Amino acid sequence: MANILSIGAGVMGTAITVPASINGHSITLVGTHLDTEIINSIQKTGIHPVLKVKLENTISKQIDDLQQSDFDQADVIVIGVSSAGVNWFIELLSKFQADNKNFLIITKGLYVNDQNTIDILPNKILRSMPYHIDITAVAGPCKAIELAQRYITNICFINQNAQIANELAGIFKNDFYIIEVLSDFIGGEFCAALKNVFAIMVGCSQTCYNPNTKIFNPESGIFSHCIQEIAQIVKLHEGDIFSAFGLPGIGDLHVTSGTGRNGTLGKYLGEGKVYSEIMAKELKGQTVEGAQLILDLQSALKEKFNNGFFSKEQLPIFYELVQSISADKKLHIPWNKL
Numbered sequence: 001m002a003n004i005l006s007i008g009a010g011v012m013g014t015a016i017t018v019p020a021s022i023n024g025h026s027i028t029l030v031g032t033h034l035d036t037e038i039i040n041s042i043q044k045t046g047i048h049p050v051l052k053v054k055l056e057n058t059i060s061k062q063i064d065d066l067q068q069s070d071f072d073q074a075d076v077i078v079i080g081v082s083s084a085g086v087n088w089f090i091e092l093l094s095k096f097q098a099d100n101k102n103f104l105i106i107t108k109g110l111y112v113n114d115q116n117t118i119d120i121l122p123n124k125i126l127r128s129m130p131y132h133i134d135i136t137a138v139a140g141p142c143k144a145i146e147l148a149q150r151y152i153t154n155i156c157f158i159n160q161n162a163q164i165a166n167e168l169a170g171i172f173k174n175d176f177y178i179i180e181v182l183s184d185f186i187g188g189e190f191c192a193a194l195k196n197v198f199a200i201m202v203g204c205s206q207t208c209y210n211p212n213t214k215i216f217n218p219e220s221g222i223f224s225h226c227i228q229e230i231a232q233i234v235k236l237h238e239g240d241i242f243s244a245f246g247l248p249g250i251g252d253l254h255v256t257s258g259t260g261r262n263g264t265l266g267k268y269l270g271e272g273k274v275y276s277e278i279m280a281k282e283l284k285g286q287t288v289e290g291a292q293l294i295l296d297l298q299s300a301l302k303e304k305f306n307n308g309f310f311s312k313e314q315l316p317i318f319y320e321l322v323q324s325i326s327a328d329k330k331l332h333i334p335w336n337k338l
């Protein structure tokens with residue numbers, strides 16, 4: 001049996017351990033400094049306070065109790081922090097030795113690297129490590145609470161080394177956690193991040209024509225155009241467009257736009273409100289990953305649209321989303337440019 005160390009006790013960092021624990025593997029769940037109350041609750045009841053499921057074969061720890069022995073004994077280390085917590089995670093790893101360990105990253109996001117190129121977060125981690133580690137990315141449609149409740153969930157493990165991805169998949173997969181192994185690391189991770197952005201526009205299409213009744217025709221059209229633009233961005237970054245038309249793209253956009261904060265933001269934008277207004281009222285105190293990604297990358301995105309790397313004609317939805325969030329403008333669906 002394998003030993004799994006999951007750092008981050010939020011819903012996704014915990015939910016991904018459920019199928020492995022059901023398979024009989026041992027879990028050490030470590031909360032970040034933001035997860036203190038969650039870990040306290042698990043230690044008292046054995047139940048995750050948000051997922052509302054009992055955690056089997058699981059030892060829970062506060063971050064201050066994390067030890068080198070936890071890394072030494074781990075066969076798999078899950079990176080379960082938010083995109084905003086990646087720098088914190090890199091600093092944490094610098095205090096421990098995890099040479100040649102296999103990591104599984106569920107964090108979604110992009111960053112601007114030293115070459116002023118938009119890049120994937122696994123590369124940021126890999127380039128920051130003083131020793132060698134291997135990272136397999138998890139992508140595809142997954143609602144954490146459904147996975148924790150053992151509903152069928154079909155996702156991807158992505159690694160250019162298919163053997164490693166298959167070995168890790170063998171630890172987690174079972175009759176409710178269906179894993180497809182892919183090798184398109186770049187494309188899969190771009191899809192995982194971008195689907196949060198484009199889900200905002202899909203959400204907008206759900207309310208902008210009738211705020212009281214869901215209208216399906218415009219949503220279906222926008223959904224299709226969003227996938228085409230994701231594929232275009234993946235291609236520009238030398239990923240495989242197959243990922244956009246598979247589980248990391250179509251599958252994940254479907255889940256994210258139908259429920260969650262990104263789609264919800266889009267619905268409010270579809271009612272004619274602006275981003276700052278929504279974040280001050282309806283979504284106060286919440287992080288909307290797609291909007292935050294635009295804000296984090298806005299200088300690089302503006303430059304790439306200005307220098308022609310991104311084409312306003314080929315990416316009209318993406319351009320409209322960037323303008324709406326970064327300039328705090330009302331969001332419009334650019335039908336005349338589609």
